[in-house]
Amino acid sequence: MTEDKKKTKASELIDKTNKSAKVITDEISNVVLGKEQTIEILMAGVLANGNILFEDYPGLAKTLMSNTLADILGCDFKRIQFTPDLLPADITGSYFYDPEKNKFTFRKGPIFCNILLADEINRAPPKTQAALLEAMQEKQITIEGTTHKLSRPFIVLATQNPIEYEGTYPLPEAQMDRFLIKIGVGYPDEDVEVGILQARADRKKDSFTVKALATPAKVVEMHKSIEEVYVKKEVMKYMVELVQSTRRDTRVAVGSSPRGSLGLFKLSRALAVLSGRDYVVPDDVKRAAIPVLGHRVILKPEARIRGVKVEEIISELLMTVEVPAVTVE
DSSP, X not given: XXXXXXXXXXXXXXXXXXXXXXXXXXXXXXXXXXXXXXXXXHHHXXXXXXXXXXXXXXXXXXXXXHHHHHXXXXXXXXXXXXXXXXXXXXXXXXXXXXXXXXXXXEEEOTTSSSEEEEETGGGSOHXXXXXXXXXXXXXXXXXXXXXXXXXXXXXXXXXXXXXXXXXXXXXXXXXXXXXXXXXXXXXXXXXXXXXXXXXXXXXXXXXXXXXXXXXXXXXXXXXXXXXTOBOOHHHHHHHHHHHHHHHHOTTEEEOOXXXXXXXXXXXXXXXXXXXXXXXXXXXXXXXXXXXHHTTTOEEOHHHHHTTOOHHHHHHHHHHHSOOOOOOOO
């Protein structure tokens, strides 16, 4: 296959993914009103094959958005309500003795699915949270020395409430780092909230009806198309400079790890596809910065006491780090 034919095939794949993603985001927007930008970042996270953490107040459609996404993608979906008494085996599954077969048999847990919703993930103790670590990074789990591969795609969507601290266990940094992005939903404005009530009146029921617009195989194909997006070396250097600047800031105790650079790389390519491009521009990196880096930066105690927000620091860094002048040939 010649170089021109390879480029044409890659462009066709990206164009196909762009059209499919737009149809999916439009369908989600019909259910979750007034949150187009959040839904776009969510879709970009899915295209980048990343795990996603929702952190916001109760009642802001975090779980609804996750359920709707899974239904529209046509993927096998499982939901786990995390509670203080949840055990690792309740997630991964375990071996049990089958007297009829006179042997131990593995009973799969809910983690064996395409999309796993870990609802209120910070309500379970660290030992239970850790049951997800291997699955989130390596798409497999190991139980009693036996490794079990998970289905493709496999994406963890997790929710947590930022204001209820009693009976919760903050996620360890190692697990936070395995989420590609952290996003909030935010309160709707007055007109949107009236629209939510009107939509409920028109439906005459609490539940929503959506149709599947994809399949697991199609989602995997979309993941492959993201790999065809071109990233110029100057843009890669810009990503790395942003990440390294988080480590040099005097208000920061722990800056982003190299996984943050990889996260910028992956999400920027997905955002480029959603914009109908087969190449990344600095604006894609800027849009990806807060969702990717916001949960990977730990502030010093004195900065937290003064009320400094990580998002504010990243926004400042975006204004100070030199943006490359990129031309695509």
